[in-house]
Amino acid sequence: MPRYQRLLAVIVFLGVLALAFQLSGLREHFNLAFLHQKLLDNKLSGLLIFVLLFALGNLIQIPGSVFLAAAVLALGEAWGGVVTYVAAIASCVFTFWVIRLLGGDALRQLRGRVARRIFVQLDAHPVRSIALLRMLLQTVPALNYVLAMSGVRFRDYLVGTLLGLPLPILLYCVFFDYLAKALHLARF
Template identity: 55%
Template sequence: MQRYRRIFYLVLFLGLVLALFEWSGLRRNLSADYLHDALEANLYSGLALYIALFCLGNLLHIPGWIFLAGAVFSLGKVWGGVATYAAAVLSCCLTYFFIRAIGGDALRVIHNRWVVKILHRLDTHPVSSISTLRVLCQTMPTVNYVLALSGVRFSDYLLGTLIGLPLPIALYCLFFDYLARILHWH
């Protein structure tokens, strides 16, 4: 019963964060243009805002490509990619700690054969499983939640994240840079 209570607290926490996000007005203003303007106005405060919003957005299921596009449009494909990689890793780590602190390893109570099989794979090959998930799903919040609730060690989570994120981020950077050039946005 304790584990189900933890999931309830997790849902309650996320609902409160979402309500605050909505109430603050950030949701209405959050876009690639908003991030571009913040980064253009002042690089250092813009980067701090960018990282903070990326972390909050990841917690609230806002697609990471919005943040990546804003960074590439403002900073170019190389520095936009570097900023996104740093923000993505930090965001995944913060999400892991928040979700784990509230929900623990709650997925371990589910005794569905598919869940057990997935958790076994994650237990036996954590870094390769996580890095593969990062290549395929990048910073998808649902993946972060599941990994945090799975009981995987943080060191494996971090290493898999560090290994798996560069390739998709680089590909997205090339795509958004190409898009910016053909639309004459830089």
Template identity: 70%
Template structure:
């Protein structure tokens, strides 16, 4: 039963966060227009709100591209990308500490052959593995949860995250910037 206690705590936490998010009315603030408006009105407080909503969204499984699109629309490709990079890094760290506190290294307790093989790759080259995972999956909440419960050291997690996030963020920034320009030309 011990090996299920921590994952159940994580699931309970996720359920409570989703319920609080839904019942509090915060859901209305998770759209492009709201985020863009606040980033444009006051850059500093808008950025703080952006970071807070990104971190909360990451905990409750809201895709990071929504935040990136809002930042690019409000701040442009370069500043929007930098704001998103900062918010994504802080969000990943907050998720890591929250889920590690609740779930510990629960994935290490699994005696599944597939899980053991995946964790051995992570153990062999943690920074490289996290770098590649970030390049492919960015700030995907399931990835954050799994890495937090994998037993990987925070220093390795942080380094892999900081090195891996710029690649997909840059690609998304170029894409959203191109999309905005294409839509303006079409209008």
């Protein structure tokens, strides 16, 4: 399939998915209170719902910080961070495969000096590049889309993601825990 058709397929898919979430009312469940309550109600089913919603939310541009805050409030700083790390990895992997299936390596086929320079750097140091991007942008959906359509190998994507996410998640955990204590928000 030509690159423009692949890019169009990704855009149409994401548009239809966002519209379906909006019309079905599922988007209302992507909030701090709902996620927090699900994690408190039943640890096992709450964790499964959390991971599923994180993965779906990542596809429709829901910030990962909403999920992280809910996990820290419900499970505490340490366990909230661990659960978020696992959910973030699952979400990134899910997004990679869905977008790769639809978009292939459509961005790799782009012409131009800037695109060539970016791909030379990505090809020379894929794991390091992805880890640095994760440290800066965490699970930002647009980053997942771009990396999936960049033609980067899945192994490099996964290792870069595994290495790049712990530091920002740790920093956000400390921040949300501090914020919860400062605002006297209910925990556990």
